[in-house]
Amino acid sequence: MTDTPLLKVRDISKFYGARIGCQNVSFDLWPGEVLAIVGESGSGKTTLLNCLATRLMPSSGSVEYRMRDGGMRDLSRMSEAERRFLMRTDWGFVHQNPADGLRMAVSAGANVGERLMAVGERHYGNIRETAGNWLGRVEISVDRIDDQPRAFSGGMRQRLQIARNLVTSPRLVFMDEPTGGLDVSVQARLLDLLRGLVQDLGLSAIIVTHDLAVARLLSHRMMVMKDGIVIEQGLTDRVLDDPREAYTQLLVSSILQV
Amino acid sequence: MSTADLATYNFAYLDEQTKRMIRRAILKAIAIPGYQVPFASREMPMPYGWGTGGVQVTAAILGPKDVLKVIDQGADDTTNAVSIRAFFQKVADVAVTTKTREATIIQTRHRIPEEKLTAGQTLVYQVPIPEPLRFLEPRETETRKMHALEEYGLMHVKLYEDIARNGHIATTYAYPVKVEGRYVMDPSPTPKFDNPKMHMSEALQLFGAGREKRIYAVPPFTEVVSLDFEDHPFEIQTFDRPCALCGAENVYLDEVVLDDKGGRMFVCSDTDHCEERCAGGHRGSLAYDKEAAE
Amino acid sequence: MPTPLVVSEVAKSFTMHLRDGIRLPVMSNVAFSVKAGECVVLGGPSGIGKSSLLKMVYGNYAVDSGQILIEHGGRLLDLAAADPRTILSVRRATLGYVSQFLRTVPRVAAVDVVAEPLAARGVEAAEAKATAEAMLARLNLPRDLWQLPPATFSGGEQQRVNIARGFITDHRILLLDEPTASLDAKNRAVVVEMIAEKKAAGVALLGIFHDEDVREKVADRIVDVSAFSPRKAVA
Numbered sequence: 027m028t029d030t031p032l033l034k035v036r037d038i039s040k041f042y043g044a045r046i047g048c049q050n051v052s053f054d055l056w057p058g059e060v061l062a063i064v065g066e067s068g069s070g071k072t073t074l075l076n077c078l079a080t081r082l083m084p085s086s087g088s089v090e091y092r093m094r095d096g097g098m099r100d101l102s103r104m105s106e107a108e109r110r111f112l113m114r115t116d117w118g119f120v121h122q123n124p125a126d127g128l129r130m131a132v133s134a135g136a137n138v139g140e141r142l143m144a145v146g147e148r149h150y151g152n153i154r155e156t157a158g159n160w161l162g163r164v165e166i167s168v169d170r171i172d173d174q175p176r177a178f179s180g181g182m183r184q185r186l187q188i189a190r191n192l193v194t195s196p197r198l199v200f201m202d203e204p205t206g207g208l209d210v211s212v213q214a215r216l217l218d219l220l221r222g223l224v225q226d227l228g229l230s231a232i233i234v235t236h237d238l239a240v241a242r243l244l245s246h247r248m249m250v251m252k253d254g255i256v257i258e259q260g261l262t263d264r265v266l267d268d269p270r271e272a273y274t275q276l277l278v279s280s281i282l283q284v
Numbered sequence: 285m286s287t288a289d290l291a292t293y294n295f296a297y298l299d300e301q302t303k304r305m306i307r308r309a310i311l312k313a314i315a316i317p318g319y320q321v322p323f324a325s326r327e328m329p330m331p332y333g334w335g336t337g338g339v340q341v342t343a344a345i346l347g348p349k350d351v352l353k354v355i356d357q358g359a360d361d362t363t364n365a366v367s368i369r370a371f372f373q374k375v376a377d378v379a380v381t382t383k384t385r386e387a388t389i390i391q392t393r394h395r396i397p398e399e400k401l402t403a404g405q406t407l408v409y410q411v412p413i414p415e416p417l418r419f420l421e422p423r424e425t426e427t428r429k430m431h432a433l434e435e436y437g438l439m440h441v442k443l444y445e446d447i448a449r450n451g452h453i454a455t456t457y458a459y460p461v462k463v464e465g466r467y468v469m470d471p472s473p474t475p476k477f478d479n480p481k482m483h484m485s486e487a488l489q490l491f492g493a494g495r496e497k498r499i500y501a502v503p504p505f506t507e508v509v510s511l512d513f514e515d516h517p518f519e520i521q522t523f524d525r526p527c528a529l530c531g532a533e534n535v536y537l538d539e540v541v542l543d544d545k546g547g548r549m550f551v552c553s554d555t556d557h558c559e560e561r562c563a564g565g566h567r568g569s570l571a572y573d574k575e576a577a578e
Numbered sequence: 579m580p581t582p583l584v585v586s587e588v589a590k591s592f593t594m595h596l597r598d599g600i601r602l603p604v605m606s607n608v609a610f611s612v613k614a615g616e617c618v619v620l621g622g623p624s625g626i627g628k629s630s631l632l633k634m635v636y637g638n639y640a641v642d643s644g645q646i647l648i649e650h651g652g653r654l655l656d657l658a659a660a661d662p663r664t665i666l667s668v669r670r671a672t673l674g675y676v677s678q679f680l681r682t683v684p685r686v687a688a689v690d691v692v693a694e695p696l697a698a699r700g701v702e703a704a705e706a707k708a709t710a711e712a713m714l715a716r717l718n719l720p721r722d723l724w725q726l727p728p729a730t731f732s733g734g735e736q737q738r739v740n741i742a743r744g745f746i747t748d749h750r751i752l753l754l755d756e757p758t759a760s761l762d763a764k765n766r767a768v769v770v771e772m773i774a775e776k777k778a779a780g781v782a783l784l785g786i787f788h789d790e791d792v793r794e795k796v797a798d799r800i801v802d803v804s805a806f807s808p809r810k811a812v813a
């Protein structure tokens with residue numbers, strides 16, 4: 027374990043006019059650490075995620091990222107070219123709706139291979155082989171490599187989106203409700219796959235979810251948001267088993283016991 | 285009614301202000317090879333798709349001493365070529381020719397002449413869709429950003445799809461090129477057979493897209509490289525037979541259907557090139573032999 | 579004898595916001611320590627908070643005040659004040675926990691569940707797996723279950739997977755929450771034996787055992803939790 031955080035977030039706030047998106051959020055994310063941001067719709071968790079992933083410009087505060095060369099860089103001071111390069115190499119972003127993160131009209135193989143081609147890979151055979159390997163890792167049969175994602179089920183699309191993001195070995199992956207639109211059985215399989223990948227690859231991840239089971243299974247640490255503010259944070263099992271804030275207790279007690 | 289009573293056109297149809305605007309766009313395009321420069325495309329007396337972009341570029345650079353050649357799919361005698369040639373004869377009274385060598389400006393729809401172009405000549409392309417990334421990324425804001433940031437991975441996605449589907453790069457026309465190591469450019473729907481002719485050409489190449497309101501350029505002696513994969517290198521089409529009329533090899537051939545019994549012949553798409561060779565005594569397998577006929 | 583676990587002046591209460599914010603004091607002035615090679619058993623009637631205390635020591639429950647001092651990586655650190663990252667690293671290297679129930683992860687084979695703590699510490703996969711298989715064999719878990727996810731196992735089978743997972747590492751401190759609760763006599767004996775081995779290896783054990791027979795066999799000392807319970811003070 028290294029002694030510098032991968033991501034340093036300080037006092038991030040985002041206002042939409044007078045309305046609060048999120049306010050004064052600070053934390054460090056360490057290499058290999060998975061952080062879950064939970065809260066109900068409108069709590070500001072997705073706004074926060076987008077601010078961190080540079081998809082939204084925060085109103086104030088700073089986000090610093092440790093580059094592969096070890097230097098910390100302030101994301102808001104990076105050029106757009108650098109930021110976009112970071113996003114398609116060292117980062118991943120998994121959208122709730124796979125159609126937002128995939129090219130629905132190109133084959134599964136090309137969807138996975140796109141990032142490789144974007145960083146200069148120019149050998150068709152190698153690209154295809156790597157794409158095939160990744161399809162296998164996300165449990166998509168390799169004979170579907172030339173099929174378009176529109177021919178895939180929701181769960182397969184989501185797994186394809188994950189493969190597309192992980193092919194460049196990113197160090198940080200953002201996920202916005204990755205299991206959101208899926209059937210429960212499909213969710214379980216995806217979660218399990220994600221858990222394995224995160225562990226094997228030593229990924230750091232920030233996962234936004236309203237599903238506490240997702241947080242329990244995937245994350246080391248969690249933050250609970252309400253009305254744009256982080257009201258409680260800590261070790262995932264501590265927050266879930268010994269919630270201290272009224273709202274967290276409400277969330278935890280609202281889980282249906284099966 | 286005498287001719288003096290008729291309204292007269294300004295030289296080369298466009299008013300001088302418009303020509304200046306277009307020339308500025310052309311100069312900018314030449315300064316940034318392969319970059320698509322927006323311009324205020326005018327209504328022309330022909331429908332979009334008939335070469336309004338090319339015509340505006342030609343009108344803006346045409347001088348009284350120029351000699352104009354217009355080709356459509358390599359031929360000087362097809363409707364589009366004949367109309368545009370007649371148009372400029374009427375509005376600019378310039379000399380016209382079908383001979384590649386004699387022309388100072390050649391407006392083309394989808395071919396580059398077989399004969400090597402030389403310094404001082406200008407080739408004007410008519411372009412339907414200037415944006416090579418359009419089919420994969422429909423958002424113009426995004427494609428512009430991709431050009432600006434040199435994010436061209438997507439172009440290879442298209443070629444990848446080609447190989448995945450067909451076993452080889454099946455794109456045969458509008459084959460994307462990289463210009464001077466920087467901008468990816470659509471060479472207009474010319475056959476990829478012509479792509480190598482763009483590389484280090486002595487002639488100035490200008491591209492006009494009227495409906496899309498874009499002008500771009502490849503100045504003389506500019507590097508133009510067709511995109512490809514290491515294990516699927518760029519290749520031009522080859523034909524397994526010579527031109528049936530002039531016997532030329534290594535030229536681009538058109539298929540001509542002769543009858544309704546499946547008879548066909550393959551002849552030069554570049555009519556001037558073919559005629560020139562025939563006049564020089566070259567004969568293909570189906571050449572019409574004047575002497576024998578007599 | 580080194581003392582890898584010292585608990586002092588720990589207090590804990592639950593605030594039930596959903597029930598008009600009632601504050602339930604659970605424990606105060608908790609103070610005890612566990613030496614290396616010693617097995618300390620938490621005693622007292624059920625409901626007095628033995629499991630809660632174990633969870634506090636594991637960092638699973640937060641404490642209101644006091645220190646939980648743990649020897650970790652040659653240094654003494656206060657788990658009660660540690661950040662999540664430190665707690666995780668303590669759990670990975672120093673502090674093991676065998677809970678009463680196995681929290682099953684879907685689709686992971688029993689043998690991999692057991693091998694995971696070793697893998698997490700960088701032990702090579704094949705070696706971790708071999709060790710895991712030896713543990714399961716020792717606990718008499720039928721071989722044909724090893725490759726199956728434990729979700730469908732019986733209580734006793736799950737418990738044995740859980741024990742194997744907890745005992746597989748060489749953690750210096752091991753917390754045991756009724757590890758023998760749903761085991762038969764034969765497997766209880768195995769667990770007693772395994773605890774003895776841990777003691778011999780210098781591991782500090784802190785546990786809850788309701789089974790008197792097991793308790794007598796393993797306990798070096800009994801800490802009466804009711805002494806820390808405010809309920810006793812009321813009574």
